[in-house]
Amino acid sequence: MENHFDLIVVGAGAAGLTAGIYLSRAKVSTLILNEGAVGGQMVLTHEIANYPGVESISGYQLARNMKTQAQKFGCVIKSNIKITNLDLEGGTKSVEVNNKEVYTAHAIILATGGKSRTLGVPGEDKFKGKGISYCATCDGDFFQDKEIIVVGGGNSALEEAVSLTKYASKVTIIHQFDNFQALEHYVEEAKNNSKINFIMESKIIEFAGDESLKKVRIQNQATQEITEMIVDGVFIFIGYVPNTEKIGGKVALNNYGEIIVDKNMATNIAGIYAAGDSIAKRYRQVTTAVADGTIAALSASEYINNIKKELHLVSTN
Amino acid sequence: MLNTNLTHVLSEQEHAKLLQENENVMICCGRMGPMCIPVYEVMEELEGEYTKVKFVDMEFDTADAKVIRNLPQVRGFQGIPFVIYYKNGKVVKATSSIQNREQVTAILDEKFGK
Numbered sequence A: 001m002e003n004h005f006d007l008i009v010v011g012a013g014a015a016g017l018t019a020g021i022y023l024s025r026a027k028v029s030t031l032i033l034n035e036g037a038v039g040g041q042m043v044l045t046h047e048i049a050n051y052p053g054v055e056s057i058s059g060y061q062l063a064r065n066m067k068t069q070a071q072k073f074g075c076v077i078k079s080n081i082k083i084t085n086l087d088l089e090g091g092t093k094s095v096e097v098n099n100k101e102v103y104t105a106h107a108i109i110l111a112t113g114g115k116s117r118t119l120g121v122p123g124e125d126k127f128k129g130k131g132i133s134y135c136a137t138c139d140g141d142f143f144q145d146k147e148i149i150v151v152g153g154g155n156s157a158l159e160e161a162v163s164l165t166k167y168a169s170k171v172t173i174i175h176q177f178d179n180f181q182a183l184e185h186y187v188e189e190a191k192n193n194s195k196i197n198f199i200m201e202s203k204i205i206e207f208a209g210d211e212s213l214k215k216v217r218i219q220n221q222a223t224q225e226i227t228e229m230i231v232d233g234v235f236i237f238i239g240y241v242p243n244t245e246k247i248g249g250k251v252a253l254n255n256y257g258e259i260i261v262d263k264n265m266a267t268n269i270a271g272i273y274a275a276g277d278s279i280a281k282r283y284r285q286v287t288t289a290v291a292d293g294t295i296a297a298l299s300a301s302e303y304i305n306n307i308k309k310e311l312h313l314v315s316t317n
Numbered sequence B: 001m002l003n004t005n006l007t008h009v010l011s012e013q014e015h016a017k018l019l020q021e022n023e024n025v026m027i028c029c030g031r032m033g034p035m036c037i038p039v040y041e042v043m044e045e046l047e048g049e050y051t052k053v054k055f056v057d058m059e060f061d062t063a064d065a066k067v068i069r070n071l072p073q074v075r076g077f078q079g080i081p082f083v084i085y086y087k088n089g090k091v092v093k094a095t096s097s098i099q100n101r102e103q104v105t106a107i108l109d110e111k112f113g114k
């Protein structure tokens, strides 16, 4: 059965690739299905300097190394697919993808990670790459001597706002609350930078322009007053959301949409495990994703061995 | 040079030759960053599927990449990669910033046929 594997991993980020390495090395036939580019958030990271044993490496290279390592052990990786249906119940789990291909397995590891939150307001899609960006290191230099907005109030927003002052003549931070969630030293650094000013308790409600972004409409959350601001660019850093929208209603999630697991990375459904940034946990790092992926792989491997023993007993009785 | 498995276009001359020799060309002009890498990966995958299309990349920060940066079709672009689709040497589509597989194949199907 070409489309049957011992285990399917959903997601090829640090957690999923680690699970792939462990399982394939243990001769558990493994398929990884990934929406988007292999590596997940690692690919978003220009430099990873806190992965033990590797002084400094680009996220892309680390992802590539993990992918090659998994493939060397026989792991099959399919990227840029879309899952159209997931059947997690029963002894045989199945996953249908967008080309109507159906894959089956004894167990599944959900390692779908997280993604940048978008504002979801009119004009955001239209001006992506034409004034709106989610990556300061990628697009900062397009805004040399220009006036830009940074949206957000966490560590990333404040850190990137400061880094963007290398290029921009003026950076306005727009934040929906009246105080910042970022660590105090990020806030201090931003406040001490003469190019940065702040609009608090406010949200962008619309982006407008022609070929490129020209202005935004901003609503004050306290007074509801709406103002317009002429601007060359907007960088959005408003946090991450777990990629569990397709899993909700199938496995148990907490109020934040994160998958609930036990210490073996098992979910509430037998044979379904989860690992990495998509699970309910406090610290989200490559190292923690790799650790979760390892635990999920070892637990799932044990589960599969037991299932195979049972199947063997049934067939020999 | 970009660290991808695609053919790299390194100069203005190579760019001109490429357009002369290929009817359908998709060129991704970018850096090794989070907005560009997913597009290269999609292109690497599509190389085997869209045999009538030549998939190449070009480094954004080289002087010769002005052949892309100065195109009238990229006016207003403020996000890398700049992706250009050529048919018989003429630009038929240009996109800015990250695109996923579905977005890329929709353009390839529309502009170059399935």
Ligand SMILES: Cc1cc2nc3c(=O)[nH]c(=O)nc-3n(C[C@H](O)[C@H](O)[C@H](O)COP(=O)(O)OP(=O)(O)OC[C@H]3O[C@@H](n4cnc5c(N)ncnc54)[C@H](O)[C@@H]3O)c2cc1C
Pocket: A010, A011, A012, A013, A014, A015, A016, A033, A034, A035, A036, A037, A038, A039, A040, A041, A042, A044, A045, A047, A048, A049, A050, A051, A082, A083, A111, A112, A113, A114, A115, A243, A246, A275, A276, A277, A278, A284, A285, A286, A287, A289
């Ligand atoms: C800008 C940035 C910088 C960072 N810097 C560091 C750092 O320096 N050090 C560090 O340790 N950590 C860093 N992190 C955090 C670290 O990258 C993550 O914690 C880690 O990579 C998470 O791995 P993951 O495998 O759980 O999830 P992800 O990396 O999010 O991977 C999940 C994968 O699953 C795929 N997927 C999602 N939904 C589906 C679906 N329905 N079907 C199929 N596939 C799906 C996604 O496309 C993705 O490829 C950084 C994160 C960011 C965003």
